[in-house]
Amino acid sequence: MTRYVLGRVLSAAIVLALLSIIVFAMVRLIPGDPAAALVDPANPDPEAIAQIRQQLGLDRPWWVQYFTWIGGLLTGDLGESLTKPYSVAEMVGTRLPVSIELAVLATVFGVLIGIPAGVLSARRTNGVADQSVRGFSFAFLATPPFALGTVLILVNSLTLKLKLIGYVPFAQDPAGNLGVMVLPSLLLGLVMAAIIARYMRGTLLGTFSQDFIRTARAKGATPSRVINRHALRNALVPVTTIVGIELAGLVGGTVVTETVFSLPGIGTVLVDAIRSSDYPVIQACVLLLGLVYVVINFVVDLLYPLIDPRVRVVATA
16 A cells, blocks of 8 residues: 555655646746736836836746746745736635635535435435436536526525625624525535435446345345445546546635635635736746646555455455
8 A cells, every 4th residue: 555655645745746837838938917907007118018027027038937937836925916916825825725724515415415316316216206316416516606696696596595605704703604605615515415426326227237236136235235335446547537527626616606606715715916917926826726636546546455355355456
C-alpha cells in the first residue's frame, strides 16, 4: 500500500506541474490586454499602456514570468490582482470556501438521494419504481440549472420561505448559513442524484448477474441480504468514482447556481477575471481547481481498497 500511495502522490505532482504550464500558456492566449483595461478606454495612450506592462512585469520573457509565478506559489504568494485592489490570496480565500461548502452539501444530497433511488430501481427492474426513478433522473438531467433553480425559488416562496440572500459564513452563523445554502445545494444535489441513481442501477444490474450473487441466492439469502452484504459493496466502486468526479466538478462549475442564488463563490470570480484578462487571478483559480480535482481523485483512489479488498491485491501485486 505504501508503494501504491507514493505512486499516486507522484502522479498528482506531475499532473499539477503540467497543469501549471498549460494554464500559464492558455491564459496568454485570452483576447485582451490587462494593461489596456487600467487606462482610460476613451483615450488609450500607448505609452501609458507600455509603462503599466513594465510595472506589472508583462514585458518580460514568458519563461521569466512563469518561474516568477511558480516561485511565488511555492512561498504561498499568489500575487496581486491586476484589476482589483486585492491580493489574489485574499480574493480566493474568501470565495473558495463558499464553493467548497456548496459542492459538499450538494454531494451529501446527491448520495443520500441517488444511492437509495438506484438500489430501488435495480430491485424493481421495469416496474413502477424503476420507471419513476429513470423518468425523474432524465428530467433532472435534461432541465437547465437556471430553470430548475427558478422553480425551486418559486416553490420556496410559496412554502418554506427560506432566506435566499445574505450569505454568512458557517462559523459566524451556522443556522443562517445553512438556511441560505440548502436550496442551491439541493438544486445541484438533485442533478447529481440523477447521475448516481443511473450508475447505481446499471452497476447493480451487472453485479446481479455475477456467479457469487447466484451462489448467495442459492444458499437462501434474502434479497435485502444479497444487496446489502454482497452486491452493494461491489457496485460502489464505479459509483465512488462518479461521486468524486462530480464533487470536483462542482467546486468550480457552479457559476450558474451561484449567479441565480447570489452566492459569492469562486466561479463568479473566475468568470470576472477572464472577462478582464486578470492573469494572476485566472492562473490561481484554475490551478486551485485543478488541485481540488487531484486531491479528490487521490482520496477516491485510497477509498478503492477499503470498499473492495480485491483492489488492494491488484495494487500490491
